[in-house]
Amino acid sequence: MIVEIGHYALTLALGLSVVQCVLPFWGARVRDPALMAVAAPAALGAFAAIAIAFAALTCAYIVSDFSVVNVVENSHSMKPFLYKISGVWGNHEGSMLLWVCILTLFGGVVALTRNSLPERLKALTLSVQASVTIAFLLFILFTSNPFARAVPAPFEGRDLNPLLQDVGLAVHPPLLYLGYVGFSISFAFAIAALIDGRIDAVWARAVRPWTLTAWVFLTLGISMGSYWAYYELGWGGWWFWDPVENASFMPWLAGTALIHSTVVMEKRDALKVWTILLAILTFSLSLIGTFLVRSGVLTSVHAFATDPERGTFILIILMIFIGGSLALFAWRAPMLRQGGIFAPISREGALVLNNLLLSTACATVFIGTLYPLALEGLTGGKISVGPPYFEMTFLPIAMPLIAIMPLGQTLAWKRGNLLGAAQRLMAAFALALALALVVLAVTRGGPVLALLGVGLGFFALFGSLSEIVTRSWSRGMPLSTAWRRARGLPRSAWGTAIAHAGIGVTVLGIAATAWGVESLAVVKPGETISAGHYALRLDGVTPYTAPTYRANVARFSVFRGGVPTGTLEAEKRLYTPRGMATTEAGLMTRGLGQLYVGLGEEDPTGGIGVRLYWKPFVLLIWIGTLVTAFGGGLSLTDRQLRIGAPARAKARRAQPGDGQADALATS
Amino acid sequence: MTGASVLLVLWPLSRRQQAAGGRVDDKAFFRQQIADIEREVARGLLPESEGEAARTEAGRRLLRAMDQQTQEGDQKGEPALRRRRAASAIALSAIPLVALTLYGALGQPDVPDAPLSKRLAEGDPRSLNLNEAVARVEGHLARQPEDGRGWEVLAPIYLRAGRFQDAVRAYGEALRLNGASGTRLANLGEAMVMAGDGVVSAEARTAFDKALAAEPGNAKAGFYLALAAEQDGDVAGALARLRELLASAPADAPWRPAVEARIAALADPARSEAGQAIAGMAPEDRMQAIRGMVAQLAARAAAGEVGLDEWLRLIRSYAVLGDRTEAAKALASARERLAGDDAALRRLDTLAGELHIERESAAPPAEERKTEGEP
Structure with missing residues (x-):
């Protein structure tokens, strides 16, 4: 019964979404509050129904109900419990269900917000949101129904793709989807504003927390995915410019531009049209990302769905939403009133430059990802656009972007003083330069680009922090006062500084990859392989059997300069239900660097192929992204009321209680 | 569930409306902005001149927001009432209609759940x-x-x-x-x-x-x-080993006939003589000779001149030569010829089992079920 209840709940959600789409829209057109008020309960109802459906599917996975085709194809009764649950979204159908579940979750949260949204905007937003839900529910029900049954139930399932049997999978897709789908709210807001023909700072304030939430989750999701690929695929790389990675990276770039342009819009009532366009584009890129991954146009680890029917369906959805929204934009955008003016050199100007660079970067990634597809579609020729392309095109855009990042943060709103801003950053710049020189001295050389990266990373790091320092401390001020003032700064200012610093940290980690060492060898037990200062001795290869796989574990003793520093294990697994082999990289963290061991083929003479990497400071890449996401989250906890002072000062937190506390603190 | 969903949607339609919130929101937002600017200026975070500029800008926006508001008061007229009735009708019909139709087309309400535990509990081994x-x-x-x-x-x-x-x-x-x-x-x-x-x-x-x-x-x-x-x-x-085995075997040992058959086959003088001769040949010649003997035996068997022992030897020879299809064929003909002799048939079965000539024949039930299970 449980499975069928889930199935019915899914169709019920479709019914509710239809109502949620039609009635509030009608209500908003004729300005009838009663009809608009339908939106909220309908949105909550749709969420509840899809949550029931999702719970039912999860339940079927947990009890290994092999009368459900989806469970048979992606589960195994012997699989560890965690992977039974994560297996729910480790496949096409389940992940689409998770997609709509998160979509309606966001809708439900919007429905619950009170007093921060104009009623009409809320009704229209939920209505647009519902139209997306309808499209995806139809897609799920007709082309990829997770509740299809198998009669009679087979005895054993076919197990989940072994690459996906990992803690990373339990976390990566939900985070990524929270990000992707979160942008649907910004999209719905943008379309609602276009339909309504009204857009102002209130709109920007309303949309900003959603965009920020989505962006934080997307950042975490991409970061998790990258770390997962790093240790699971066994190639030692952390980013491959794989189309699927690009698919999540493009919305991130556009979303980053969006959160910056919304700030301008909220504070200065400018960049309205551009912001709307960005909101549409960001979600469109999320949809394209879904399309790229789900339709099987790309052959990749992620393309667990390879079905032309689904591809066509998603393509139609894409055309309706992207084409429709852009058409609406072209029609309505000229009617929007332009707002505040600003000098080219100002915080706004810097943010415009940021937007320009980010969207250009996004466009280069877009071209690199889709050009091979388009070419193949038109001429049948296959080309592959690899990392060299992206390094040649993306880096020259990203580097100036990071370089101006601290500068933009230091400039004043409306009209800024470039010289003054530069002076304030001198200390950070000098420090970064000095550290880059220290690195040069210590490593005795290294690629120019990497050194540049180191300098850039340090500059971004110190530049972001110097913003906090200069705002809270001036010469001759006692440190305690400075500390009080720093604590009194709005959380959004802290959030900005921390997020930017995180980017700096990531850049440092990326630059440090240039000093990585790698070696490849066939090693027999007792022999050693070395990279950098480290030598690894293979102690032996022992087999062991787990419920769904057999594995060979290679144990290594690690020596640094002849001194034993521990042991390390790497595995090669054969998953019996699918007959698929995977590798589990052996990792040893030393400081911020990692020793990375990937196992290759076994040699008939008893040796085993070993790839050994020493990756200095590699953890900084992910630590940086975590810091960045934390900054975003911190900014989110700021009261969402911000003021548009045409000067550098940012918002005060507006809660009365906090206000008093601050007043006490500063007096 | 359906009823709950419909009620959920109908509830706001029937409710008396409070004042619309949109207008209040906008004004409150800009007033808040102005109040915040005041506080910033008061705390000295914002120079007075900049604060003044910010206040003016926010004030302008507040005025614009108030201008822009169109009247959207509570609508209680006849058209509104009719509209709400229509909306209620839509909600009332659309939700069950969409849900039930689609579920009817796609769902399989008669299929029960089959969790592993239940299947294990039900399944008689x-x-x-x-x-x-x-x-x-x-x-x-x-x-x-x-x-x-x-x-x-x-x-x-x-x-x-x-x-x-x-x-x-x-x-x-x-x-x-x-x-x-x-x-x-x-x-x-x-x-x-x-x-x-x-x-x-x-x-x-x-x-x-x-x-x-x-x-x-x-x-x-x-x-x-x-x-x-x-x-x-x-x-x-x-032969020595087999005889020893037979001597020590209990009288009712199920494998007794098989051992006896082996002894009979090995002790066949013709075979042993020929066997000695063949053993002395070069490997290619030996294979040739063996094949020749087998062919002779087969010809005699086909003519119906042989008894059980020769049949057994023929089948075994094919098996040893690796020709399993011939062995199976010989087995089939032997069964045909010796039909009626239960003891002989048992011996043939034993041999077949030993050589795994007919192991396919034991499997069919399982095979059939397997194909049913995988449509």
């Missing part, structure tokens, strides 16, 4: 087909690979299913976990022989020797060692 039983035991062993009894159960099933390599592994595990015994060693050896297409390898022979050492009277080991001797060309040795 005897009703399981062989594959499922094997899958279940394998699953159990995957979780507890140290369960020797499980391997012991699984091994003969593998053997019967023709998965000889797996049987060797399973017997090996059973041996490792449960300790050496004559029976286990002999079983392991038997599995090795079958995995080696009937040839007693050196490895298998070691196993049989150990089995005999552990349990001197082990019949299976003795029988296979005799087979080994025979395959080495040592017919006399083979």
